[in-house]
Amino acid sequence: MAKKNPNTIGVKVLEQNGIDVKEIIKQLVYNASVEFTAYYYFTNLRMHCTGMEGEGIKGVVEDARLEDLSHFESCLSRIYELGGSLPNDAQDFIKMSGCEFLQLPQKKTGIKAILEKCLKAEQGAIMNWYKMCKMTFNKDFATYDIAKDILREEIEHEAWFLELLYGRPSGHMRRKFPGERPHTHRHSRALG
Numbered sequence: 241m242a243k244k245n246p247n248t249i250g251v252k253v254l255e256q257n258g259i260d261v262k263e264i265i266k267q268l269v270y271n272a273s274v275e276f277t278a279y280y281y282f283t284n285l286r287m288h289c290t291g292m293e294g295e296g297i298k299g300v301v302e303d304a305r306l307e308d309l310s311h312f313e314s315c316l317s318r319i320y321e322l323g324g325s326l327p328n329d330a331q332d333f334i335k336m337s338g339c340e341f342l343q344l345p346q347k348k349t350g351i352k353a354i355l356e357k358c359l360k361a362e363q364g365a366i367m368n369w370y371k372m373c374k375m376t377f378n379k380d381f382a383t384y385d386i387a388k389d390i391l392r393e394e395i396e397h398e399a400w401f402l403e404l405l406y407g408r409p410s411g412h413m414r415r416k417f418p419g420e421r422p423h424t425h426r427h428s429r430a431l432g
Contacts, residue, residue, distance in 0.1 A: 265324035273337040275312035281342035314427035359401035
């Protein structure tokens with residue numbers, strides 16, 4: 241039978257470094273809820289990118305969508321390593337994200353409105369992961385490594401949607417394959 245409070249050196253070292261482990265867990269669970277919910281909503285938004293213009297947009301939304309799934313998966317091990325867990329109720333988990341703004345626009349196939357929603361989601365994710373990087377920099381190397389890699393991909397996603405909405409060059413090159421996740425592939429096995 242397991243002890244109620246096992247001696248977890250990985251957590252004790254963080255606490256000695258001044259890390260509030262409960263706060264890190266809370267932020268990781270919140271970020272995981274955002275990534276999971278964004279994956280769901282991006283799936284629905286992608287399906288409504290129709291017509292000639294929509295066909296090209298689908299590929300960009302697909303890359304961001306699959307990488308959001310990888311971001312969700314990238315959080316999981318670290319949450320549990322730190323002694324945390326996901327909420328038992330999936331509805332509570334989804335509500336926690338505050339991603340209702342990603343629901344389909346009034347004109348369900350309005351490409352511009354879809355792109356604006358995607359951009360807003362990526363910008364929110366940048367803020368979330370930047371906060372996590374600041375919380376863990378030079379204190380919690382394992383969490384920081386995950387957060388900085390996710391942040392890097394979220395910044396790329398923002399640039400893609402800025403390019404599509406405003407014609408601002410992003411340096412975007414299509415991924416080699418959907419869900420490539422150039423920065424987070426080592427943290428998540430979700431996509432192979």
